[in-house]
Amino acid sequence: MAFLREVLSTTGWIERTREFGLCLRSTRAPGGLLVVGTPEEEPWHLAAHLDDEARLSGLAQLAPTLVRWSPPPGAPSHLAVGIDRIQAARRGETLFVVTEQKAPVPLLERVDDARRTGATILALDGGDPELEGLAHDALAVPPQDGLFTFDAAQHLVSMSAGESPRPRSRLLDRLARLAERITGPRVPD
Template identity: 50%
Template sequence: MDAVRVAHLREALAGTEWVRSARRFAGSLRTSVAPNRGGLLLVGTESYEPWHLAAHLDDEAAWSGQPELSPTLVRHRVPPAAPAHLSAGLGRIEAAGRKETVLVVTPEDPDPELLERVHDARRAGATVLALDEAGGSLRPSELHGIAHDALSADSAEVDLETVQHLVSAAAGETFPGRSGPSGAPGLPAAERSRRPALRDRLSRIVDQLSAPPPTRW
């Protein structure tokens, strides 16, 4: 990520909808994977596997003391020599049921097979969440029509990778009730006082964006 985008994430986003929207979506994620519920299944498309989000959620799970945020990465193709924690295929979504959460992350139009499996998981009682990109060939009504909650990146402002960083950072926040961007008009002083800490954490995550995923991933 170039310096202009880093500066945008550190400074400009605090005055836009993105921090608030990411916190709202992260709240849905935290609620759906609460300790008394099931696991988190993270899946992309055949050409896009959300490795970085998996790694960052794993980090946030450890950092925040919320192990339930650590996802299972579901893959369209599992190599024969893949380690156990990277061996979950699409059948894992098909088997998802009540109390489990399926988070679909895609910059493109999900294929019919994936949509069908995710839809089956919802009918079986799983919570479905979606992170995608608006515009292009994506038809949000298909995926969003299945999802209980969804957040779309707007490439004209922030891309999908940036939104994933905002969501993963917000998911690891240990103080609930934050419903708006830091420093926004009308927020109490206590809320505004958290602004530097959030920016520091976002800066840390963005600085790691181009680094290779941890060994686990």
């Protein structure tokens, strides 16, 4: 991951995944971070990384609840939470939707319901305008963006969620970084 971070250091993706990772910390209590994908693609790998980050960082609110569309009968409790859990989402909880593909209508309907009950909606997606329109914050990973793949984004977001927040830079430093993103890096004289 250190190599990937170094390679991506000039692209803006590191900063964006850090900002997004911090949003995951807004969940108030353990079990309130609900991670859901599509019926075809469950984000169990990301959930496992978030669970590791929760343990390593001491941030219990990062321990996710993996929400599954069709948990098999007799599944262990951490793998048996069904899609109906989204209906119980409330203020202080975060629904984190992870899908590289376009979100199916039943998922969008459940996300909309969770938003109406006060849950914070975050999305890591492949550029789905409908899902992003429902999300309070979204990180869209365009297909074929070189080294920054959807899988890499999941790893960086989970790592960033467990990192200690960096102190805010001075205003001039932040403005300089913004200008650099717009105009490109400054070349010394």
